[in-house]
Amino acid sequence: MSKGSVNINLYVKQFGINLKKIRESKNMTQLDLATAMNELSTDPLIDKTTISRIENGRTNITLTTSVKISLALGIDLKVLYEFNL
Template sequence: MSINNKILVAYQKKLGQRIKEIREDKELSQLDVASVCDYDKTTISRIENGRTNITLKTLLNLARAMEVDISQLFEFRD
């Protein structure tokens, strides 16, 4: 069974909001995280706004940049 596109977008937004929440709690700017991950600041913005479907590699890079376990990125309500 295929995942409905609306569901995918909803989870992308929730994940992005969670990443932003962690980043702000750590008092990091988007540029700080982007620099560690070797991404553009706009890439971090797109992720946080749920406008991109990110890979596992990207999730691992973000978790490392923010010094959290990857599982913390998924601590949001359905």
């Protein structure tokens, strides 16, 4: 990695860690979160496996998905991104 380059995977993983912490603090399962997200929109449908992949930093999500997550959790979008690397 060259000077000034960023390891994007660190951000993806930290986002997942934040998501899991917040979800668990709301006493929601991954299935609960997926269901709540799917109630906001019909396309594309989110399943429990997708939530697991996000929380484990194995997938990079879109802004649309981030917004759906924040709405389903009842939090400000910025809370999902509050971390320092």
